[in-house]
Amino acid sequence: MTDPLSAAHAHPHRHPPRPDTDDTLGHYQIMEIAIRELLIEKGIVTPAEIQRAIEAMDARGEALGARIVARAWTDPVFKARLMADGTEAVRDFGVDMGTTRLFVVENTPAVHNMIVCTLCSCYPRMVLGLPPDWYKSRNYRSRAVREPRGVLREFGLSVPDDVEVRVHDSTADMRYLVLPLRPGGTESLSAERLAALVSRDAMIGIAFARNP
Amino acid sequence: MREPFRGHHDMGGLPAGRVEKTEHDYAFWEKRVDAMNVLLASKGHLRVDEMRRNIEALPPDAYDRMSYYERWISAIAATLLQRGVLTADELGRKMEAIAQREGVPR
Known part of the structure; x- marks a missing residue:
């Protein structure tokens, strides 16, 4: 059962990230960086909180x-x-x-x-x-x-x-x-x-x- | 009877094509958008219904063209502007500065 389209498609394993993701910065990726940096500058979120939230979601x-x-x-x-x-x-x-x-x-x-x-x-x-x-x-x-x-x-x-x-x-x-x-x-x-x-x-x- | 008005996002029951079993590992920037949404919600700066309203307000062609987390970051931006957490001016200037810093042609 190695067919990736089969209903039995088992996890966990890795899927390739989309090619258009982290290598070139598009408009919305720039928007993400800008909002994150502004929220950090304003003291609304911290980098550590973002990291912890990502790790918590990865663990589910x-x-x-x-x-x-x-x-x-x-x-x-x-x-x-x-x-x-x-x-x-x-x-x-x-x-x-x-x-x-x-x-x-x-x-x-x-x-x-x-x-x-x-x-x-x-x-x-x-x-x-x-x-x-x-x-x-x-x-x-x-x-x-x-x-x-x-x-x-x-x-x-x-x-x-x-x-x-x-x-x-x-x-x-x-x-x-x-x-x-x-x-x-x-x-x-x-x-x-x-x-x-x-x-x-x-x-x-x-x-x-x-x-x- | 005439079909009642539907928003573009309201697609339940409409004809559509075969379901392709696509998935990808989320990119870091997508995870950061998700985390920002979770944090802003937990700190009272954003509510799920505001996210929904701002995603559903996207014009149909933009809704279809944008990826999932592109819709999310655009809705987060709209919510923060509507609430006055950020101003359009500071967001615009920050995006410009980042594009320059990262050498992205604008």
Whole structure:
């Protein structure tokens, strides 16, 4: 499974940065430097705060979300708390949702959930880190709510006709995370080994959890 | 029934092409824009709805032409100008100075 376009596209690994990024300064990169320097001169932010904020965002990602999912699969009390109040339950993992609220939506044999933000790019970033480009693309944002099964097929995911597909449109205040269906034959696996089966894409709902 | 007015950003349900599974590792300048947004919000200098309003106010051709973090830094700039945290004059002069310092033709 090395096809980078496959739904099983595993992380973490490196993607090339866009060629037009750090080498030549465009208008908006100059704007970024100017605003940053002015805010520092005015004492509104410090370079150390910017560095810490970058490191904090870099530390969020698939692995954090996967640990939360694996805990829910193995700890019924935690799962009940997570489903009742996601914002509160993820504090166990040091996640502060800030001004947003987290809603966890559970996949079952009868229901498959996926998330989108049709208006922009709202995403459970405090758990999963920054969203992939395709999540923010016109094609995904437009079509996920109208023809989700077609979009899922393009990601290589075939959801049977008798399984209901629910699409959750995120907002600035409400962020969703998909709790994937636990793969069969994993009863004896530890939470740590279970977490390795959970990809970012499974928590967006465009993939299933991997089989062991 | 006529379709109600939609903003250019309001694309849910509209016809569109195949989803290409693109992604890239964020560049440093993109991470800095993201961090600045987080910090300004936490310090009360910017709210998510102001960011949204300023992104959604971009003309459709600019919205489509600009990259994601180009839209964000432009919305951060607009918000800070609207709030009077920065003035257009000081931002313009600072950008000019940086372009000169970095040898970018203007």
